[in-house]
Amino acid sequence: MELEDVPGQLLKALEPISRFGGNIQSIMHQRERKTPLGRIPVMLIFEVGDRARLNRILAALRARGVRVTQLGEREGAVRTTALLIGPHTDIRDTIDRLGALRGVGVSDLSLAMGGLGQESAARMTITTDNEKRASLAISNLQRIADRKKLLLIASLEAG
Amino acid sequence: MRLVLVGFGNLGRGLSRALIQKASFLRRSHGLIPRVVAAVDEFGAAVDEKGLNLTRLLKVAGKAGTVAAYKGGKRGKLALRVIEGVEADVVYELTPTNIKTGEPGLTHIKRAMWARKHVITSNKGPLVVAFGELDSLARRCGVEFRYSASVGGAVPVVGLAKELLAGNEIREIRGVLNGTTNYILTRMSREDAPFEVVLREAQELGVAEKDPTLDIEGIDTACKITILANSLLGMNARLKDVKVAGIKRVRPEAIRLAREAGQTIKLIGIAKRGSLEVGPKLVPLGHPLAVGGTLNAVTFELDLAREISITGFGAGPKETSSSLLGDLIDIHRTLGG
Numbered sequence: 001m002e003l004e005d006v007p008g009q010l011l012k013a014l015e016p017i018s019r020f021g022g023n024i025q026s027i028m029h030q031r032e033r034k035t036p037l038g039r040i041p042v043m044l045i046f047e048v049g050d051r052a053r054l055n056r057i058l059a060a061l062r063a064r065g066v067r068v069t070q071l072g073e074r075e076g077a078v079r080t081t082a083l084l085i086g087p088h089t090d091i092r093d094t095i096d097r098l099g100a101l102r103g104v105g106v107s108d109l110s111l112a113m114g115g116l117g118q119e120s121a122a123r124m125t126i127t128t129d130n131e132k133r134a135s136l137a138i139s140n141l142q143r144i145a146d147r148k149k150l151l152l153i154a155s156l157e158a159g
Numbered sequence: 160m161r162l163v164l165v166g167f168g169n170l171g172r173g174l175s176r177a178l179i180q181k182a183s184f185l186r187r188s189h190g191l192i193p194r195v196v197a198a199v200d201e202f203g204a205a206v207d208e209k210g211l212n213l214t215r216l217l218k219v220a221g222k223a224g225t226v227a228a229y230k231g232g233k234r235g236k237l238a239l240r241v242i243e244g245v246e247a248d249v250v251y252e253l254t255p256t257n258i259k260t261g262e263p264g265l266t267h268i269k270r271a272m273w274a275r276k277h278v279i280t281s282n283k284g285p286l287v288v289a290f291g292e293l294d295s296l297a298r299r300c301g302v303e304f305r306y307s308a309s310v311g312g313a314v315p316v317v318g319l320a321k322e323l324l325a326g327n328e329i330r331e332i333r334g335v336l337n338g339t340t341n342y343i344l345t346r347m348s349r350e351d352a353p354f355e356v357v358l359r360e361a362q363e364l365g366v367a368e369k370d371p372t373l374d375i376e377g378i379d380t381a382c383k384i385t386i387l388a389n390s391l392l393g394m395n396a397r398l399k400d401v402k403v404a405g406i407k408r409v410r411p412e413a414i415r416l417a418r419e420a421g422q423t424i425k426l427i428g429i430a431k432r433g434s435l436e437v438g439p440k441l442v443p444l445g446h447p448l449a450v451g452g453t454l455n456a457v458t459f460e461l462d463l464a465r466e467i468s469i470t471g472f473g474a475g476p477k478e479t480s481s482s483l484l485g486d487l488i489d490i491h492r493t494l495g496g
Contacts, residue, residue, distance in 0.1 A: 081420045081441055085408050110419070112412035121413035123420060151408045153417075153424060155441040156333065156448065 002039035002067045009066075010042065016060035020053045022046040039067070047077070077127055078134045080157070082141060084122045086150035091122055094144055103129040104137045160193050160491060161208075163245055163276070165238055165267050166253035167200040167226050170281050170308070173476025174251065174483045175213045181484070191491045197245045201254075203227025203234040204241050242267055243274045249490060251483065252280040258373070258382055258398060261288030268293055272300045279486045281308035281479060283382045287398050290389040303493055305486035306390070310383045311336065313478035314471040316457050318485065320391045327461035329391055331431040336383040338453035338473040339367045339374040340406050340426045344414070344439075345451045348423060351411045366453060376405035377426060377437040384428040384435050392432055401428075404438035417441055423449050 003009040010029065017024060028043040035041065048054050054073075061068055084094070088111065095106045108125035126141075128134045138154050145152040164171050178185075178193055185191040194210035202225035205211055211229065219228040227234045242250055250271035254264050264282040271278050278297070280286070285293060286309055297304035310316050311334075320329060335341050339361060346357040358375070361367035373379045381401040388394040406426050417424050420441075425448060427440040442449045447468035450456040455473030460466055472478040 081417075081422060083413050083416060083424075083441065085410065085413055110416055112410075112416050114410055114412060119408060119410065121410055121416050123416040125420075151404065151439070153409070153413065153439045153441055155422070156425075156427060156443075156446070 001042050001044065001061070002035055002069055003042055005034070005038055005040055009040075012064055013042065013044070013061060013066045016057050016064070017044070017046050020048070020056045020060070022048045022053065022057055041069075077129065078131055079125055079127050080134050080138065080155050081123060081125055082138065082155065083153040084124070084141075084145060084150045085153065086119050086145075086148065088120050088122050090148075094141075094148070094150075095124070097144055098126065098137060098141055101133075101137060101140060103133045160191060160249060160487070160496075161196045161247040162193055162487075163241060163247045163250045163271075164195055164198040164253065165242065165250060166255070166282075167198050167220055168253070168255065169476045170253045170479055170483070171198070171200075171251070172217060172220070173480045174253070175217055177477070177480035177484055179213050185484075185488075189488050189491060190496060191488060193487065196247050197241045198226040198229075199238045199241045200226050201236070203232055204237040205229035205232040206241065206245055207231070208246065238263065238267055239270055242271050242276070247276055249277045249279060249487065252278060252282050252285070253483075254282060256282055256284040256382075258284055258287055258378065261285040265289055265293075268304075269296060272296050272302050272304070275300060275302060277303040277305075277490050279305045279308075279483060279490070281306070281483060283309050283379075283386065286386045286389075287382045290386065291395050294389075303490045305489060306386070307486050308479050308482035310386050311455050311457060311471070311482075312338070312473035312475065313481045314455050314457065314469055314473060315482065315485065316387065316469070317390060318489070319467070319469060320459060324459065324461060324464060324467065327459075327463045329459055329461055331429065331460040332384075332387050332391065332457065333427055333429050333448065333460075334383075334387075334457035335425050335448055335450055335455055336428050336457070336473065337374055337377075337380045337426060338455060339371060340377075340380070341450065341455070341473075342366050342453045343375070344406060344409065344424055344426065347409070347411050348414045348418070351415065353411060354407065354409065375407055377403045378405075380426060380428040380437045381435075384430045384437060387428075388430040388435055392430060394430075394432065396435055401435040401437055403436075406439055409439050418444070425449065 025045045030041045105127045110123045113120045197206040205226040220226045252264050252267050261284040265285040307317050343357050381403045385396050388396040422441040424439050425442045428437045448456050456470035458468040
């Protein structure tokens, strides 16, 4: 969306989202990328239960004069957490392999280094379109882990 | 009912104490008068057809290290002779588990069945090695066979599924089935202490054995998953069919990362048709399986009831005697008592 560069605009845009039960996941306020008309592009990611709510949010935004320039939807995003324990010398490669799968993304990587000569732990959040993809992603990750001699600790609920 | 106790270690003694303590309760509430007519251990046997005095048996066996020290007791390897020769209704097989051969428990159970005696056991060995064989042998011999104490200690995992949930199809069984590893993971989580330190503490407390390999490598849990798969899912599984990972590589940092995401790490056994698995898993904090200390917990996924979870003490002689005694009462009822 594009917002006027005057105080209170962001709040005006966020209010309808929470009022109709949307759960905001991230806000990117790109002040340095002002449009020729002096507006500020803002990227919002939020989760909402059903289409009726989404329509209500969009209508409310329009009524308030907020300009929605682009709308992208991902249905039923499934997130699952996984831990990997071992030498994480090529964690980038693990993430790239996982991300190469269709409809699978990796976000939120955290690393906790062990002491000298000890294994470290990595936590990642895997986002997929649906449950089936999620369990496919986990079984792929298991194969990668087996090959790299890592211990995968997947979520109990994941496939 | 005349009972033979084969094995007089922690469980045999725990059961004996429960029989003493609950004698009048069993008579009053269940019309059951249990009489231990023989007790055998690896060094000898004590036999009395009129019934052994359990208080005295506990005392002399505690002092001498064998039931053979009981008045009139005999020394030697006498288990098979007692199982076959002494007139009795039920044989309790309570010897230590051997997961490779199932012995000596396996032979004890078979001979007891052949001698037309009902069998109650806590021994995982015979169940892991020869579940199908023992199950059909019991039917062929027309005897009852119970093994509630082999999985979950005091937690009535088998009984709940077989009796009270009998109208359901069980889709999946998931559980924390090993108190030792659960204690270690819980302590690591609360104290941020390394695995080796917590293991040593557990050994000093008697929560972990001197050789904790079977527990920490997940093999004990795998045995229980095999038993549940065979007895509740109608599978014909062996221990080697279970994909196993232990908890040795789980570090406190990993548990901390899990906690930051609202989860904890538990050693979970999972049984569903076509896939048997044991390994550390992320469990949401507050989930029925996120139990602390030495507790065990099991969740059944069912077609009608959807999800049922139970939790309780998975080990200890007193706690386990709950299951051993429950099996006896169940047989007593089955036989119309």
